[in-house]
Amino acid sequence: xxxxSWPSESRPRADRARxxxxxxxxxxxxxxxxELGQIPLGYQVPFVAFLxxxxxxxxxxxxxxxxxxxxxxxxxxxxxxxxxILAVITVPFxxxxxxxxxxxxxxxxxxxxxLPPEPTLMNLDQLLRIPYFEEGLRNxxxxxxxxxxxxxxxxxxxxxxxxxxxxxxxxxxxGAVTLAYMLPGIALLVPLVAIFRGIGLVDTLPGMVFGHxxxxxPIVIWILVGAFEGxxxxxEHAARVDGASRAEALRRVVLPLTLPSVVTTAxxxxxxxxxxxxxxxxxxxxxxxxxxxxxVNLMDPINRVEPQLSMAGLIASIPVLxxxxxxxxxxxxxxxxxxxx
Numbered sequence: 001x002x003x004x005s006w007p008s009e010s011r012p013r014a015d016r017a018r019x020x021x022x023x024x025x026x027x028x029x030x031x032x033x034x035e036l037g038q039i040p041l042g043y044q045v046p047f048v049a050f051l052x053x054x055x056x057x058x059x060x061x062x063x064x065x066x067x068x069x070x071x072x073x074x075x076x077x078x079x080x081x082x083x084x085i086l087a088v089i090t091v092p093f094x095x096x097x098x099x100x101x102x103x104x105x106x107x108x109x110x111x112x113x114x115l116p117p118e119p120t121l122m123n124l125d126q127l128l129r130i131p132y133f134e135e136g137l138r139n140x141x142x143x144x145x146x147x148x149x150x151x152x153x154x155x156x157x158x159x160x161x162x163x164x165x166x167x168x169x170x171x172x173x174x175g176a177v178t179l180a181y182m183l184p185g186i187a188l189l190v191p192l193v194a195i196f197r198g199i200g201l202v203d204t205l206p207g208m209v210f211g212h213x214x215x216x217x218p219i220v221i222w223i224l225v226g227a228f229e230g231x232x233x234x235x236e237h238a239a240r241v242d243g244a245s246r247a248e249a250l251r252r253v254v255l256p257l258t259l260p261s262v263v264t265t266a267x268x269x270x271x272x273x274x275x276x277x278x279x280x281x282x283x284x285x286x287x288x289x290x291x292x293x294x295x296v297n298l299m300d301p302i303n304r305v306e307p308q309l310s311m312a313g314l315i316a317s318i319p320v321l322x323x324x325x326x327x328x329x330x331x332x333x334x335x336x337x338x339x340x341x
Contacts, residue, residue, distance in 0.1 A: 097317065100310030123311040136294035137315065140274060143205065143290070144319075147212040148270035154213075155220030155265065160250055162221070163228035164236070174225065180218035185278050188215060193282060203285040211283050212273040219272070220265055227261035228254060263330035271320055291316055 101123060103116040128134050161167075162174050180188065192214055193202065201207030231254055239249045255262065280290035295312045324331060 093317075097310050097313040100307060101314040103307055103310075105307050123307040124315075127308050127311050127315070130294075132289040132297070133291075133294045133312070136289040136291045139205065139208070139288055140280075140291035141319065143208045143212060144270050144273040146209050147216060147273040148266050150209070151213050151217045151220045151269045152262065152266040154217055155224050155269075156250075156255070156262065158217075158221045159224035159228055160254065163225050164233070164246075177218050177221050177225075181222050185215060189278060189282060192279075196283065202283055203287045205288055207283055208280065208288055208290065211279045212276060215276070215279060216269050216272050220269055223265050223268070224258075224261065227258045227265075231257050260330045263327055267323055267327055267331060270323060274316075274320060 099116055102119045102121070104118060104120055104122070158177075162170060162177070192211060196202045196207050196211065201210060235257070236249045236253050239253045240246070244252065275292060276290075277292040277296065281293040281296070284290060284293060295309070295316060298309055298312055
């Protein structure tokens, strides 16, 4: 007897059976995977086998849900995967960085706690007493803000020229920008340090700003070229016909239409500068500490203090998270319009 000839009342039973079986398998395997974290490595069952079994359970649940209701399984599995991804991203950050920042070292090492047994701000006080950390925090805020604003302004002008003006060598310029974006940072850092040493910009705040901007501006231009090319040229042409200059058309027509993309790019530039380690560490000698190298200095394998590292990670996350929340409306629109491609 084929599935098509089954009695109508037996097919929902089979669908429900597949749904229950798949869900049960998925939950069981998920629970086992969680428990494996508490088993010594030598006793673990091969991880791939568990992932395959978990995948089979999800597929069975998907088919069972779809058979009971059209596209219901897709929504269920997508929701489950979204929750899993969100948990993988947020749970370690909250457990280790946020909660760990307010724990004493003895509490952090004694075992995982849902909440700090005795919350304390001692880690923040001790961290800010480290001279190079407090100065590095101030320098990073200043350098990242200036680098983000300057590279966004330069990126707007450069990307507009490439996207709208046809001139000899335009393809070569765009290719050079793309190549500079794709090259590893160390390849650009070697000539950059040689130039900065010759003009006395090593271990100075202006040198840090120029160094960060030099690495970031190709990415900014590359992103904004795509945003400007997505604007219909006829709209700008209409403004030119009405007597607007190119600068006025850029300011009054192009920028308002691409504002979400520009804001997204500026935030992206700030984050790149804020998270930079390579340039900040190479250009620093003694006068201009930056936050990322300062946090790396705390990672002493012998004298490491885990709660202070958690507090440092929390402090480093606050500006980025705050900026993302403030610019959330523009970021969502900018990503949706393809600012980050």
